[in-house]
Ligand SMILES: [Fe+2]
């Protein structure tokens with residue numbers, strides 16, 4: 001719906017990818033692992049491979065969870081934009097279709113040290 | 119012989135009429151539409167402005183007299199508080215976290231309300247409305263001033279108070295309240311009245327001010343109690359204005375109902391998101407607790423709010439759409455946000471801490487259905503990490519909601535183990551939300567919210583480009599003083615030392 005206004009009302013989005021100096025935003029969250037209060041925000045180059053992103057920034061941020069060491073990345077279930085998804089670890093984020101502000105989620109059934117899953 | 123002339127005293131109604139007579143002139147140089155250009159475009163139909171009567175009919179001379187008297191009392195108490203080291207009567211210095219948040223996030227909202235009422239007082243067409251809005255505008259600037267003055271005394275002794283206005287504009291958690299008021303200020307005059315006059319002043323104010331003021335009283339904070347009383351005495355007028363306004367809109371034309379209902383839904387949900395901060399204060403920050411957030415919500419939200427909407431049902435108004443979601447989440451919202459405030463405390467101009475064993479006992483008693491099952495295990499783990507010398511800091515910045523600007527900390531309705539993920543594509547861009555309520559607000563006016571200045575994505579753009587140190591300068595946060603854990607902070611060390619000097623011979 002349009003904004004109700006006296007004149008035509010249009011605007012420029014504040015967080016366009018062009019504002020990030022060649023990088024993009026990616027969000028990630030580990031389902032049922034709420035020691036981390038909210039999904040993480042990453043600002044990374046789209047050329048980064050998926051495996052670099054997992055082994056680097058993602059692994060580093062989830063380390064505080066007692067389940068972190070037990071994560072087997074080859075059997076993790078992935079979602080992108082809330083849909084089941086299979087990433088290509090060797091491909092870049094761009095090649096994987098991970099666009100600016102995409103939300104990636106992952107699930108590790110059976111790992112639930114801090115949270116009983118109903 | 120002189121005849122005794124009895125001077126006729128004017129009644130209240132006549133005095134008010136004289137006060138306002140020059141405001142209600144018929145325009146001749148310009149059409150009424152040109153003089154009041156903003157009263158039509160929102161779609162609200164008004165047939166008779168005189169039906170909006172100002173029930174208080176306060177004249178300016180009476181207004182000055184009342185307010186001046188209040189100010190005299192207020193400053194007398196504030197001076198006494200400062201001279202007698204009133205800050206040492208606090209139950210504990212970690213109480214100050216609550217009022218740092220108040221000063222950084224809520225006090226600037228008073229100033230925004232001042233600006234907003236000054237504007238709508240000019241934009242509305244009726245005399246009663248104009249005067250009532252003008253007086254509320256003056257009240258609100260007084261509230262902002264008295265709050266800043268009351269808390270300036272704490273600024274002499276404690277960290278985190280010194281840059282509240284920079285932080286209002288720039289730090290992340292304050293953008294929740296700031297965007298709320300920016301949204302209201304950039305709305306038309308009628309929506310502004312529903313947003314601030316009705317939803318905030320009438321429906322939600324008791325959930326904001328009563329907890330803060332009773333929290334202050336329980337914890338020996340005379341400064342806050344004093345400004346609370348001084349502001350609260352204006353509330354009767356504000357609440358009446360908000361209620362009069364909504365009834366006026368609904369009585370003027372049946373076509374106004376769907377517009378008003380949509381605003382009620384929107385502003386209830388936006389207000390609830392601000393109240394998440396109040397929930398953390400009540401459940402976690404007060405050394406001496408008043409009542410839990412859940413108990414406050416039951417009394418001031420469910421009971422009083424329920425009665426209000428029963429009363430408004432005769433106009434066809436129903437309770438806000440998000441009411442059910444709000445009530446269902448009440449066992450969880452304060453816990454979910456507090457875990458965030460703790461783990462991101464490197465980036466807050468207030469201190470965080472791990473709840474003590476006592477506090478966790480209190481939390482499990484107050485939240486028997488949720489605390490032990492969902493939240494205690496996380497705090498116990500955090501405690502373990504701290505004891506091992508590796509305190510938990512979450513340096514992963516958070517995904518923020520495009521509408522309310524809170525980090526997306528809230529869970530799916532019905533599943534407290536899973537973050538609520540909501541996103542949409544609009545004109546080729548992705549947008550994320552904390553809840554269905556926030557997503558719907560965006561969908562109603564996407565062009566408004568795509569402009570949202572979200573603090574986390576901003577940090578990675580010009581001029582900071584992701585530099586956390588530069589960000590701290592930018593938000594006037596002194597690392598190691600204003601932020602981090604309360605345990606070992608200067609606030610803690612100094613308070614204990616000064617109180618020791620005041621109460622013993624050491
Ligand atoms: Fe106020």
Ligand SMILES: [Fe+2]
Pocket residue numbers: 391519520521522523524551552553556
């Ligand atoms: Fe939200």
